[in-house]
Amino acid sequence: RIFCEAYRVGMVGRKYQWLIMGTYSERWWSKETENCSSVELQNALDGCILTDLLPLATSGDVTVSGFTPDEYRAEYDSRRGQEYSRFHGYTYDGIWAVALAIQHVAHKIRSVRKNETVVDFKYRDPVWARVFLEALMNTSFEGVTGPVRFHNNERNASIMLKQFQVGEEVKVGEFNGVTQLLDMSKGQSI
Template sequence: MKKGANSGEIHNLSMYGQKYLWILPDWTQGSWGANSLPSSCKAENIMTAIEGSVSLAVETLSSSRIRGISGRTAQEYEKEYNERRRLKNLGATKFHGFAYDGTWVIAKVLSRVMETVKFRERYSIHRNFTVTDEEMERMILEAMDKINFFGVTVCT
């Protein structure tokens, strides 16, 4: 089946029933209102196609009370996120915690690379050396491999 196929196509191709099990993220079903359907999709066809499907909820923020790299728990982070979002009248996304933790990864990697470069510059016999793109790529990959911290998202 082609990528991005929707439940209307699933129904038209008869890819539903006892021979099929569709596993859907929980946020998809809430977005299937009658007004949001393509004109080629009928609500009853969609309901027929998803009958018996499994819906999975994704826990995006940790339930742990451990203070992470930012010095706060996931619950404290979420409270601040929601307050700032409301103040600025911004929409919400379920995956904001991943963006937050990803930003911490980038910051930690760049910090580690800068420390490595400073160390090399300080103790190198060549004071004005340059770092090639290949060396920079290697340093970034090495730093990423060593990054390990508690963030606000669920880790397994």
């Protein structure tokens, strides 16, 4: 609705820059509404910058799993059938983060509670909570979605920048959440 209204009042073109989240469904702009045609919407969106999650890292580095992101994608695609989740890489890296944290806890718990192992884990036990939180905060590895590290209980992931160009969302760059660097060479020209 906002872009339809922007089109109607002339807030489109080079004098205006729209920046929006790009997490909509595929080709969302091509759906007609009663007050706005898809052509009007595409004209309003032209040049708009969209931020979206970067589905998989583009570095080509070998990850903690032994796969590069491209090798992981090929394996995922060969097994997924018709199902697809845009978060599949983050789920995969999340499982690795938990597994590595459990491995750390398995070693650490012996120094905190001599007669216990991970099998003795108890929910709502402050010692276990502290040891697990410490393990997650110290987790650091290269995942299929990029570097996996946690800061202030959040993961600093990479962001893909896209621009709406001639009726399509086009990748124009990447922002690395760990290094805080914007790389506009990883995509098409704006």
